[in-house]
Amino acid sequence: MxxxxxxxxxxxxxxxxxxxxxxxxxxxxxxxxxxxxxxxxxxxxxxxxxxxxxxxxxxxxxxxxxxxxxxxxxxxxxxxxxxxxxxxxxxxxxxxxxxxxxxxxxxxxxxxxxxxxxxxxxxxxxxxxxxxxxxxxxxxxxxxxxxxxxxxxxxxxxxxxxxxxxxGLPLSQETPKVYISENDKQKIDQQALPQKFVAIHCHSNFSPKDWQTYHWENLIQRLYTLGYHVVEVGLKSSLNQSLPGYINCCGKFSLLQTAEIIRRAQFFMGVDSGPAHLANAVGTYGLLLFGKFVHFDKYLPYSGGYATNNAIMITDGQKPCADLPFEVVWEVVEKHIQSTSKS
Known part of the structure; x- marks a missing residue:
């Protein structure tokens, strides 16, 4: 040898x-x-x-x-x-x-x-x-x-x-909670985030669950024309960093600090992934992009608010999320913005 x-x-x-x-x-x-x-x-x-x-x-x-x-x-x-x-x-x-x-x-x-x-x-x-x-x-x-x-x-x-x-535990439909410390809240206070923003999360750990990058960039531009900044959370970003109104918070904050960012947003938009569960836990209204996932044509991961009246699941038949047309998503976003501006 x-x-x-x-x-x-x-x-x-x-x-x-x-x-x-x-x-x-x-x-x-x-x-x-x-x-x-x-x-x-x-x-x-x-x-x-x-x-x-x-x-x-x-x-x-x-x-x-x-x-x-x-x-x-x-x-x-x-x-x-x-x-x-x-x-x-x-x-x-x-x-x-x-x-x-x-x-x-x-x-x-x-x-x-x-x-x-x-x-x-x-x-x-x-x-x-x-x-x-x-x-x-x-x-x-x-x-x-x-x-x-x-x-x-x-x-x-x-x-x-x-x-x-x-x-082997009793069944529950409660909304989950996360326990955000005052130190984490103060950390986000120091970031001087805009008062009116949408939190987004673009990437899951399974690419067919992800929406196309160019659709996210188009969405950011349209939201900006309506007066919304967009704050991206998650591990890393693949978006154009120079888009007007876009703020990249990916990879910069802990999980609970990320939850606090999402809590302060006007609403949350994202794919089926961890930050969507954080959004459910902090009570931020969700517009969630869904589609066929492996063996499941239709499924609901969430309990509590996101299973009842605090979120909309945006789908297009049995297509995977990656194939969701932009206009299908934008129609829901626009309706939500119009309904909240009237209330």
Missing amino acids: GIQRFIDLWKHRYNKYILQQYVPAWRFIQSYLLVRWVKLNNPKKQIIGVLLAEHFGDIVAAEPLSRIIKQKYPDSKVFWIVRKPFRELIDSNPNIDYTIEETNLYQSILTSRHHNFDIFYNLHMPELRLHIPTLTFLTNPYAEQLGIHVKNYFEFGNLLEVFAKVG
Whole structure:
């Protein structure tokens, strides 16, 4: 064996066994010991674990379940397992006592198999999260018993309903909440945003759910002629940065600061993605661009306000969102602006 082959072999072994298995196993042991310590110090309290590590729209959608758990078990300590990019949503939630950070999917696989919680709610769907180095799925036997999986979950209701069902929790139709601190509000105060603006979000984590960039740019120009600035939120922008009235806030603010930006908007426009769940949580009226998504010709992810009277779903038959004609969208936007200007 040549020296380079030897180096490559040990790099592979280091990544597969040390980084991808042993380190997550140690993190699992740490969290196991933390739960044990909390049990010893709170012998009369029930210790509850919740696993929903990603993505942030799902975590926002599932927030009412944290309230349901605390109402059901008021004398309890609740742990929530979450990935680092989304933990501020959990850290800020007063219904959750401890945050366990998922550093690797294998850590959560071990937790689901060997946890020491008194009660454990796994809110993940089976066949969705695969630990590639070991080719191991994060399973959910209860969801499998119900026949809920990644290809049919929207047949069982909105996201909140689905999470409640796969976790064995009571069903709820409440609007989710996010818990924005005064520091985050002050941070947005300092940005001197225009008084009259529309918040938009253009990109999901699945491109067929996205509307065409040139349509967004056309929309921004038309809104500007009606006196609206447009503030884009999200991770990154692909829009023309020099458009009049356009403000790029992508990648500059935390999740809760982004929620505060959306809260201050006259209305929110976006595709089916995390910021739309934030908009639902803060109560900002939504114009939401939808279409056929993988196996689902028609679906509704939201509970509460966005499922009833605080949003309009803009669709065009069974076309994917990427194929939505501009005029179909603009007609709805124009009607909404006219109706709000009269009130």
